[in-house]
Each structure stands twice: as structure tokens, then as C-alpha cells.
């Protein structure tokens with residue numbers, strides 16, 4: 001049987017030798033196809049290998065009736081509809097490590113070019129202007145670099161910036177004080193970083209949460225004369241807001257490798273002399289291209305020879321027999337992870353998952369991974385799945401422990417997730433009730449009975465008469481319908497909690513009003 005592989009973006013010929021050497025493969029390289037031509041050609045291919053240019057949309061996937069694996073020779077998978085790929089049973093693999101170095105080096109090249117106005121000076125010289133006055137720059141030494149997104153590339157950039165004698169302050173939802181100290185950087189909230197940085201560089205993936213992370217409000221809190229770099233993804237910085245901020249003089253320089261629309265169609269930003277740009281070249285080195293092509297080719301070969309892959313973005317690797325027994329708990333595990341993440345406003349350091357009852361006699365590692373997926377997906381988005389969740393958690397320095405006991409305190413099975421942060425330990429326990437589906441039965445030390453789905457509000461309050469009524473009245477006035485309400489308390493008249501299930505997410509203003517009610521200690525929205 002022949003395995004047909006379509007490569008639709010330019011890949012390093014040296015890097016695809018694992019494909020060339022494999023038996024039974026037919027490799028087609030067509031790197032200039034329009035979306036329509038690609039859609040016409042895709043049926044019949046078993047594998048599709050792309051970089052960032054090919055848009056692997058749901059429409060394309062729906063036409064690809066033989067497609068089994070999509071290889072992304074690079075990191076960002078925002079050009080691939082992962083949901084559609086997963087839905088159609090197509091494995092997506094990427095090459096997460098191969099271009100880290102090149103992207104970090106490009107970022108430093110952009111910072112230095114911007115600081116010393118090298119592209120602008122070169123442009124003038126090309127036009128035969130010997131102008132030494134217009135291109136006075138600033139030194140990097142003793143300046144502060146703010147790094148938003150402190151993963152593989154963010155950390156490499158920080159290490160290089162320290163070599164330039166810069167101070168580095170970073171923000172990443174997974175960065176703890178301990179880890180920051182180990183890496184020799186300061187850390188704070190995203191606002192802390194933006195307020196003190198002379199240079200800001202973003203290194204997050206493009207997610208719903210990071211879209212326009214750097215917007216008008218973000219520019220407002222930055223220092224006057226700040227310089228901005230985006231070598232991650234177009235869309236993390238709001239280009240209109242950037243244009244205004246440069247025009248007004250707030251931003252003294254911007255260095256962009258990536259754009260909201262690629263290939264670029266709106267060149268307005270480049271009319272500004274303070275802006276320098278490259279056409280998405282962060283990973284464009286011989287070394288990185290060879291490395292990512294080798295990694296992705298090896299995974300494609302491995303997939304069709306052994307059925308296994310190394311860098312899956314969406315494949316749950318669960319043995320069939322185990323899957324059957326524990327499958328009913330997959331969804332509950334994931335929701336417990338998300339529930340606790342929403343509840344906690346601090347960085348997870350340790351996670352313990354306790355399995356009680358019959359589950360204690362089974363291999364529950366896939367459940368733990370699913371719980372971690374639920375936990376991590378808030379910040380890592382679609383790249384996290386059952387296969388890579390534990391790896392990513394470990395990479396973030398989170399210690400994950402499984403514990404088992406056959407004693408389950410009245411439940412056939414009970415899964416308790418405990419998350420330790422710098423602020424203490426929070427926990428939630430859930431079970432499957434016979435015929436009634438999933439329930440969260442304990443939050444910290446409070447007994448509850450909550451269906452873990454939809455929009456929930458977790459309200460901490462003092463156990464006093466009238467509090468519940470006031471909450472109900474206020475939400476009614478705000479046109480928020482309460483579907484269910486659970487109350488738990490430690491002792492009569494002491495601390496208590498309410499778990500409300502509401503029909504639509506509450507507006508921020510409603511949450512603020514709720515938080516200001518008498519006897520209310522705090523309100524946390526949870527969206528499952």
C-alpha cells in the first residue's frame with residue numbers, strides 16, 4: 001500500500017530525508033496552490049505537511065476523505081482547524097523545539113535593529129544620503145525587557161537579553177517565583193511587566209485569550225517611548241492601536257515579524273518611520289528549517305509504520321481496554337481541572353489527583369492527563385491534549401502526583417483534585433452518579449452537588465439570614481436566570497459558599513455588584 005504525502009509549503013529538502021528514505025511513500029510537493037486548487041487536490045492524500053502559510057480549514061479537512069495526519073513543520077498551529085481535524089480523526093503533529101533558537105535570535109536581531117534604527121539608516125544610505133543625525137538610537141544595557149509569554153522562545157530571548165546586560169521581567173501564567181529566580185528574571189502580572197518595560201516582546205501563542213492582548217489600554221499603561229516587538233503571531237498586538245500609539249509618540253519603535261493578515265495587505269504601519277518589519281522570517285534559517293522538517297517527517301513516518309507519534313497536538317493515546325473502562329470519567333476529569341483552574345487565581349505548583357473506589361484498581365493515567373488538559377487549556381489553548389498534557393505540566397514545573405485508595409466514602413468512585421499554589425491548597429471532588437451523570441460533590445471542605453457544565457458562580461459569603469435572597473434579587477435585576485443553587489457552610493454563622501448555575505455568563509458589572517453586596521466575601525465565575 002502506498003502512503004501519499006502532500007507538502008504544500010516550502011520545506012527543507014535536507015530535512016525531509018526520513019520521508020525520502022521510507023518505503024511505500026509517494027511525496028508530492030506543490031507549494032504554490034491556491035486554497036481552491038488545494039481543496040481540489042487534497043482528496044487522495046494520507047498526509048499533509050504544512051508551515052504557516054497553508055490554511056488548513058474545516059472546509060479543506062471535509063474534502064480530505066483519506067487524510068490521516070497533518071504535520072506542521074513549526075510551532076504555531078493556529079492555521080490548522082484542530083477541532084475539525086480531531087472531529088475527523090486526523091492526528092496533528094508539530095515540531096515544537098526545532099525553531100526555538102532561530103525565533104529567539106530573530107527577536108534579538110529585531111530588538112537591536114530597532115534600538116539602533118539600522119534598517120532606516122541602511123534605507124537612507126541606499127538612497128545615497130549620508131545622514132548621521134536622524135538615526136541616533138538607545139542602548140540596551142540597563143534597560144528593562146518585558147517578556148509576555150515565557151515558554152520556550154520567551155526564555156531563550158530572556159537569556160540573550162541578559163547577555164546584553166538588560167534587566168528582564170516576565171509574565172506567564174505558569175511562571176512561579178521559584179522558577180523566575182532560577183532563571184534570573186523578575187516576574188509580575190502582565191500589567192507589572194508593561195508598566196516597567198523599556199522594551200516589550202510577546203511570545204505567546206495566538207489564542208482567544210491572547211488576541212489583542214496588547215491593545216489601546218495596554219499601550220496606555222506602558223512607559224512613554226516604549227519599544228515593542230512581535231515575533232510570535234499577528235493579532236497578539238492590535239495593529240490599529242499600535243498605529244495610533246506610534247503616531248502619538250507613546251511608542252518610539254516597533255519591530256514586527258508577524259501580522260494580523262499574512263501575506264500582508266495593509267501596509268499602513270510601514271508608513272511610520274518608527275516601524276521596522278520582516279515577512280514572518282522568525283523560523284527562516286537553514287538550521288531551523290532542517291530541524292522542523294526532520295521532526296515532522298519522522299513523526300509522519302512513525303505514524304504510518306508504527307501508528308505512534310511523538311509530538312501530537314490532538315491525539316489521545318489510550319489503550320483500548322483501559323479506554324473502555326475509564327472513558328466515562330474522561331469528561332468529569334477534564335471538567336474538574338478546568339473548574340479548579342477557574343476557581344484559583346494563582347499559579348499551580350503541585351497537583352494531586354486522588355482516585356478512590358473501583359478506579360483505584362485501574363490504570364488511571366489517562367484520566368490524570370485529561371484532568372491536566374482541563375487545567376492547562378485555559379492558558380495553552382488547543383495545543384494541549386491527553387497526549388501532551390503531562391509533558392507540558394512538567395515543562396511548566398508543575399509536580400503531578402496520583403494517589404489511590406479503594407475506600408471511597410459512600411461513592412462507587414471519587415476523583416479528588418488538589419492544587420497547591422503559593423496561596424494554599426484548593427480542592428474539588430467529583431463522581432459519576434448512577435444514571436444521573438457527573439457531579440462535583442465537594443469544593444474545598446464544603447459538600448455540594450453541582451452538575452459541572454455551563455456557567456457557574458462560586459460565591460463565598462458569611463452565613464447570615466438574607467444573603468441568599470439578596471444574591472437572587474440582584475441576579476434577577478441583572479436579568480441573569482439562576483438554574484440551580486447549592487449552599488454549603490462550615491459551621492452555623494461561619495464561612496459559607498454558594499454554587500449557582502446560571503443560564504448565561506454574568507456581565508463584569510453584575511459580578512462587581514454581587515461582590516459589593518453585604519456579607520459577600522468574593523465571587524468567581526466558572527465556565528465549563
Ligand SMILES: NC(=O)C1=CN([C@@H]2O[C@H](COP(=O)(O)OP(=O)(O)OC[C@H]3O[C@@H](n4cnc5c(N)ncnc54)[C@H](O)[C@@H]3O)[C@@H](O)[C@H]2O)C=CC1
Nearest residue numbers: 075076103149150151152153172204205231232282283379
Ligand atoms: N515568527 C516566527 O516565525 C515564529 C513564531 N512562533 C510563535 O511563537 C509562539 C511561542 O512559541 P514557543 O515559545 O515555542 O511556545 P511555548 O508554548 O513554549 O510558549 C508559549 C507560552 O505562552 C504562555 N501564555 C499563554 N497564554 C498567555 C497569556 N495570556 N499571557 C502570557 N503568557 C501566555 C504559555 O503559558 C506558554 O508558556 C508560538 O505559538 C508561535 O505562534 C514560533 C516560532 C517561530
Ligand SMILES: O=C(O)C(=O)COP(=O)(O)O
Nearest residue numbers: 051052053074075076283
Ligand atoms: O513555527 C511557527 O510557529 C512559525 O511561525 C514559523 O512559521 P513558518 O513555518 O516559518 O511559516
